[in-house]
Amino acid sequence: MTDTKPDDRTSEPCGCKVGRIADQYALEGLDDELVRYWTDRTEDRYSTRDLAEHVNQRVLAAALDEAGLQYKDGEVENTYRLLTSDDVSSGTRVQTRKELERDAVPIEDVESDFISHQTVYNHLTDCLEASLETPSDEERLERSRDKLGALRNRTSAVTEDTIAQLERGDVLDIGEFNVLVNVTVTCEECKTQYTVQDLFDQGGCDCQQTAD
Numbered sequence: 447m448t449d450t451k452p453d454d455r456t457s458e459p460c461g462c463k464v465g466r467i468a469d470q471y472a473l474e475g476l477d478d479e480l481v482r483y484w485t486d487r488t489e490d491r492y493s494t495r496d497l498a499e500h501v502n503q504r505v506l507a508a509a510l511d512e513a514g515l516q517y518k519d520g521e522v523e524n525t526y527r528l529l530t531s532d533d534v535s536s537g538t539r540v541q542t543r544k545e546l547e548r549d550a551v552p553i554e555d556v557e558s559d560f561i562s563h564q565t566v567y568n569h570l571t572d573c574l575e576a577s578l579e580t581p582s583d584e585e586r587l588e589r590s591r592d593k594l595g596a597l598r599n600r601t602s603a604v605t606e607d608t609i610a611q612l613e614r615g616d617v618l619d620i621g622e623f624n625v626l627v628n629v630t631v632t633c634e635e636c637k638t639q640y641t642v643q644d645l646f647d648q649g650g651c652d653c654q655q656t657a658d
């Protein structure tokens with residue numbers, strides 16, 4: 447959740463570099479995108495580094511558009527990588543720049559418009575007043591439940607497939623069968639065993655709860 451009011455920020459660009467380039471390159475919906483990706487409550491959440499890369503790739507794409515260049519899916523990302531990645535030789539980088547210049551992309555200006563993760567962070571927190579809310583205990587448990595549930599389903603599916611395969615190959619004989627995946631957690635202090643579900647529902651082991 448954020449405190450940002452979408453109406454306010456579309457009407458008046460902020461004074462920082464992100465606001466300036468969003469305006470200059472007409473990066474529509476950038477602020478909403480940044481806040482959404484940053485505060486996403488799944489594992490797909492963007493770090494400020496991912497966000498800076500995303501903004502810079504949009505800047506690059508806008509510059510290519512401006513120069514009237516056609517590009518295929520993934521090409522902007524790749525060009526950005528050639529311009530910025532440490533894994534790319536300086537020869538390749540120079541070559542990439544030359545080609546862009548030849549295609550009328552003012553690459554030097556474009557590169558100076560690239561932003562850092564710190565700039566994105568400041569824009570998010572100062573200009574947009576967005577904040578990363580730490581998830582509640584309940585939300586964290588819920589997410590973990592989902593994750594482990596998916597893992598159990600996968601284990602069960604792989605087990606079923608494996609048995610079926612062995613059976614088809616006449617390595618194993620079994621009738622109709624059913625796979626049940628059970629994960630047991632033992633508290634080493636009191637030796638009590640729990641299913642993950644029970645442990646989560648209960649919020650911990652009995653022996654620890656009385657100790658608090």
Ligand SMILES: [Zn+2]
Pocket residue numbers: 460461462463464465568569570573574
């Ligand atoms: Zn800003």
Ligand SMILES: [Zn+2]
Pocket residue numbers: 633634635636637638651652653654
């Ligand atoms: Zn215990």
